[in-house]
Amino acid sequence: MGYAVVFRTDRHIFAHHQAMQRLSVIDSHTGGEPTRIIVGGAPDLGPGSPTERMARFREQFDHIRRSVILEPRGSDVLVGGLLYEPVDASCVAGIIFFNNAGFLQMCGHGTIGLAVTLAHMERLPVGEHRIETPVGVVTATLLDSHRVAVRNVASYRYRAAVSVDVEGHGPVAGDIAWGGNWFFLVSDHGQSLDLQCCDELTHFARRIATGLKRDGITGAGGGVIDHIELFGPPSNSETADSRSFVLCPGGAYDRSPCGTGTSAKLACLAADGKLSAGETWRQESIVGSIFEGSFEFAANDDLTPGMAGEERAVVPSIIGSAWVTGESELILDDSDPFRNGIC
Ligand code: PYC
DSSP states (O other): OHHHHHHHHHHHHHHHHHTEEEEEEEEEEETTEEEEEEEESOOOOOSSOHHHHHHHHHHHOHHHHHHHHSTTTOOTTOEEEEEEOOSSTTOSEEEEEEOSSSEESOOHHHHHHHHHHHHHTTOSOSEEEEEEETTEEEEEEEOSSSEEEEEOOOBEEEEEEEEEEETTTEEEEEEEEESSSEEEEESOOOOOOOGGGHHHHHHHHHHHHHHHHHTTOOSGGGOOOOEEEEEEOOSOTTTOSEEEEEEOTTSOBOSSOOHHHHHHHHHHHHHTTSSOTTOOEEEEOTTSOEEEEEEEEOOGGGOOGGGTTOTTOEEEEEEEEEEEEEEEEEEEETTOTTTTOOO
């Protein structure tokens, strides 16, 4: 009798294990903003360009994105990254970033987190490395085990001083700029950029996003503006030039100064003649972390097809630091009602 119970239990455990998928992940944070890189057990996205692979990820493996990023394994704040064998042989890795709302075209804090993660795994030496993303190749220079300089894709201001009516507030003017994602950058907003005010800031920035959508205001080619940036004075003008609050597409705010957002800011500063090529801009986040940014004017080779003829495009470089916070194995059990996250 006792034997039978043990036998049945063992069989049950065995059958149970058959229905489990395991994903190895390494977590890090860049200026407070978390990144989770899948380093083992990820699906093979198959052949094709980085954009085709991202489309395949979205169409066939979205459950993996949801399992990794959504509760109960993840959170709205987390950005995930799936590594793939790069198409461009000059690159050390291909990466597709994703979050609670879907996919990010590029992610600056995530690229810094990726470089530090690969260094932690002893797969990336100090020095310059090319990394493939769906919007182009970026360069990550590992300066030491925590500090990374990212040379981003070409960035530019698409439209200046665009007015949008914000419910309960009135008109707000902002610039639309590309920094690897589409941003709406607002300096005159009347909000206090204080960490204690994050709920109000989130609510305000969401209403800007709603207004943009309602009025059909987009980036070039109808690109959805899914990041909102509010700028204000730094907490200490000795250590930073500006402080920002960045609302991400899934409704969470970026704890870091946002790499693609800082790139968009650099493009606007360049367009306004407020920053010269090679000059440093220190962007402080709402939690007080800092990215150092600078730009060079883009050469024709740096421009992607949608940017042809864009004379004021810049190539931004962002320096930031990341720390590995954990190594773990996620278990996706078929019998778990929340195997694919709480949607
Ligand atoms: O650092 O580029 C960035 C980023 C985008 C969304 C969250 N962080």
